[in-house]
Amino acid sequence: MDNVIFDFNGTLFLDDKYHFRAWEKIYEEISDIVFTHEIMNNMSGNNNKKIIHNTINPMLTEQELLYYSERKEKLYREACRSDGAEVKLTKGAVELFEYLKEKGIPFTIASASIKKNIDFFFEIFQLEKWFDKDKVIYDNGNYKDKRNMFIDAAKIIGSSIESSLIFEDSSSGIQCACDAGAGSIVAIGNKEKFKRVEDKIDYRIEDFTKFDVGILDK
Secondary structure: OEEEOOEOOOOOOHHHHHHHHHHHHHHHHHOOOOOOOOHHHHOOOOHHHHHHHHHHHHOOHHHHHHHHHHHHHHHHHHHHHHHHHOOOOOHHHHHHHHHHHHHHOOOOEOOOOOOOOHHHHHHOOOOHHHHHHHEEOOOOOOOOOHHHHHHHHHHHHHOHHHHHHEEEHHHHHHHHHHHHHHOOOEOOOHHHHHHHHHHOEEEEOHHHOOHHHHHHHO
């Protein structure tokens, strides 16, 4: 593997609780349904507008869908800020960034996050120490799913997807990495999350302290 692509949310930043707080508020504002972790677990792979339309309120106009989609992300950022110093990158991530820099291995981020969130992450985590923001692939409205995001991420750092090692935390993201033709896929998180795509995964870790950098030589 000669390059590395990181998913962000749930991979470099374990942020489920902040998404939960934000969605909980949205549900309170436009639905009579009580938001639960089970509901959130079923959201994986869908964008905010689709989630709001399909699972919260199908009667909203396009303008209202856009408003609540953006509001959810604003609430998410506020929830993150409210935790201050407790908001940190996943354990071992910084050490892996430093290792990749030292070895001259190109790496970037391919995230389904919107631009405002990417800017927010660069601000609170000082990501410019390791990443070129202009080479981060994010949801600019042109991507149907993460398959082409991963392909473009490899291209933008001068590599090919076939030689990419991709870190992902969601089943849908892992499927997209596989469909893109990734050289190697590392799942991050609890084994139970990946039953549907376990045959697509090459390695699984709980955090980056568990990652064997020797894998990059394969």
